[in-house]
Amino acid sequence: MEKIIKQFLSEVNKKNQNEPEFMQAVTEVAETVIPYIVTKDIYYGQNILLRMVEPERVVSFRVAWIDDNEEIQVNRGFRIEMNSAIGPYKGGLRFHPSVNMSILKFLAFEQVFKNALTTLPMGGGKGGSDFDPKGKSDTEVMRFCQSFMTELFRHIGPNKDIPAGDIGVGGREIGYLFGQYKRLKNEFSGVLTGKGVSWGGSLIRPEATGYGVVYFIDEMLKNNGDGLKNKSVVISGSGNVAQYATEKCVDMGAKVLTLSDSSGYIYDGDGINKEKLEYIMELKNDKRERISEYVKKYSKAEFHSDKKPWSVKCDIAIPCATENELNVTDAKELLKNGCKTIGEGANMPCTSDAIKLIIKNKIQYAPGKASNAGGVAVSGLEMAQNSLKYTWSREVVDGKLKEIMSDIHSSCLKYGADKDYINYVKGANIAGFVKVADAMLAQGVV
Numbered sequence: 001m002e003k004i005i006k007q008f009l010s011e012v013n014k015k016n017q018n019e020p021e022f023m024q025a026v027t028e029v030a031e032t033v034i035p036y037i038v039t040k041d042i043y044y045g046q047n048i049l050l051r052m053v054e055p056e057r058v059v060s061f062r063v064a065w066i067d068d069n070e071e072i073q074v075n076r077g078f079r080i081e082m083n084s085a086i087g088p089y090k091g092g093l094r095f096h097p098s099v100n101m102s103i104l105k106f107l108a109f110e111q112v113f114k115n116a117l118t119t120l121p122m123g124g125g126k127g128g129s130d131f132d133p134k135g136k137s138d139t140e141v142m143r144f145c146q147s148f149m150t151e152l153f154r155h156i157g158p159n160k161d162i163p164a165g166d167i168g169v170g171g172r173e174i175g176y177l178f179g180q181y182k183r184l185k186n187e188f189s190g191v192l193t194g195k196g197v198s199w200g201g202s203l204i205r206p207e208a209t210g211y212g213v214v215y216f217i218d219e220m221l222k223n224n225g226d227g228l229k230n231k232s233v234v235i236s237g238s239g240n241v242a243q244y245a246t247e248k249c250v251d252m253g254a255k256v257l258t259l260s261d262s263s264g265y266i267y268d269g270d271g272i273n274k275e276k277l278e279y280i281m282e283l284k285n286d287k288r289e290r291i292s293e294y295v296k297k298y299s300k301a302e303f304h305s306d307k308k309p310w311s312v313k314c315d316i317a318i319p320c321a322t323e324n325e326l327n328v329t330d331a332k333e334l335l336k337n338g339c340k341t342i343g344e345g346a347n348m349p350c351t352s353d354a355i356k357l358i359i360k361n362k363i364q365y366a367p368g369k370a371s372n373a374g375g376v377a378v379s380g381l382e383m384a385q386n387s388l389k390y391t392w393s394r395e396v397v398d399g400k401l402k403e404i405m406s407d408i409h410s411s412c413l414k415y416g417a418d419k420d421y422i423n424y425v426k427g428a429n430i431a432g433f434v435k436v437a438d439a440m441l442a443q444g445v446v
Contacts, residue, residue: 005034012053019102021323024352025109026053028367032426033433036415048437055108057081058101059155063129065147067140077148079127079155079163082108085439088159089125090115090376090383092166095173099130103323107166107347111376113432114369117408120380125161127152133168134288145176153181158189158386164379165194167322170240171206190386193379197391202382204397205375209345210244211398212374212405213318213366217343218252219409220364223422229253234314234339236260237321238284238291241345241372245318246277258309260321261291265309268294268301313337320345328353335361344368355425362421370408370428377404 012026030049037043059079067073078101081089091111094104104126112124129148133141156163165174174194181191188200195201204211214228221227231254235242238259246256255271259280268276279297283289295303310317310330317339319326323346331354334342342358343366344350350358350365358365378401385391392400408428415434416427 001035001038004038005030008034008049011050015054016102016105019105021102021106021348022109024324025106025348028352028355028425029109029113029429029433032423032429036430036433042441043437046441048440049433051440052083052112052433052436053109055080055082055105056084057155059127059152060101061151063131063144063148063151065140065143067143068137073144075129075131075144077127077129077151078104079152079161080104080108080125081155081161082124082126083112083436084123085436085443086116087121087123089161090122090164090379091125091127092164093169093173093177094126094128094166095131095133095168096128097130097132099128104128106323110347110369112436113429114373115376115380116432116435117370117411117428118373118377118380118404119407120377120404122376122380122383125163126166127163128166128169131168133173138172141173142176145173146180149177149180150184153184156181156191158191158383162190162379162383163192164376167239170194171196190383193382195382200382200386202378202385202397203392203394204401205378205382206240207244207247208378208401209241209372209375210246210320211248212377212401213241213320213343213345213371214245214248214252215374215402215405216366216371216409217316217318217341219406220341220343220366220422220424223409223413224364227252228316231255231315232257232313233316233318234258234309234312235318235320235345236265236309236325236349237319237346238280239320241375242318242320243277243281243284245320245345246272246280247274250274250277254316257314258312259291259294260309263290263292264303264305264307266291266294266301266303267309267312268298270300310334311337314339316341316343318343318345319349321349322346323348324351326350326354328357330354331357335363340364342366343371345372347372359423359425364422365424367425367428369432370412370424373408374401374405377401
């Protein structure tokens, strides 16, 4: 088996050299899915996984725009249309200096499995640009978004490819992108998700990823006869996902001790309650300040510069910042301090070595493709509402989100449960693979 996996990865690596993030994602899937494939005659010999790792389409383009000093700036734009076997391409747009082909291919590949797990008819895609919205004026962001969409619009559509937000792409950016698409196509359609509620968006969409990861963790705990109440929680990040994961943890009776950004992390031993969270949202969303400002208002809290929060003693850890933020050293710290559950709020925030150590020690661990699927799940619900020309209430959307996260958990149990441990990585990968593979077999070699 090891030889088969090694041979497969070698073949993929030849075509994708210098793409470490993508190969990391492929390796994790291959190690759990290939042993399953070889036991099933329906899949064995069909090269389905080899077809899955090759994008159906890759679009790369120049984005030229004019800054406030009337200087011409040039960025790169991308869209990876990975797999459309079970529905139109669906996945976010990321605006960040780190964006490159490797990162977007890893995100698109993960998205294929994540979307399949939601049970909604969505394929997988991802896109973005190396443009950094930080420090830019609203006018500069608008000009960039309009230039970006002027090229992207010809490749997307409500029944073809439906982008959403991601890092660096929030409500402001989605608004500018949608406005330009509407202008170019002369139509009002559900081509983007994450829209404002007054113009086609869904309630709960901003909260969905953060709420979803907490709902998934709660399902994991309930499966062991436990719950979130009175649990201590360490969260990284302080953006959208981290904020709403904090809110839902507080709602469900847990105590959140930390949040972070690229400058360091805050530790509040009294817990970050609703009032404190509102202040953090004001800092990060409105003022766009650093998390360190928190300790100026709440003097009992501590700020740890240029450090990650994984050394803080906790019951539950929720990494919500970015890929590979939690390494094997961090994992050892968490285990030493008694952490029993880890749920990924970001995409692939744990390194491969960290995951192996966590699973070896039989810690409950939820991979992002399962636990952070809440965002794309509600994006799928937004698409449904756009098709119906109708808006569901907050309670209806939240109920559907909770149900979807419970269904994802059940799928992971089906394929990942062993005698004394539930391997959620294995369960999520195989469950996602089976749904996509069955559709690909039915549609022939295309």
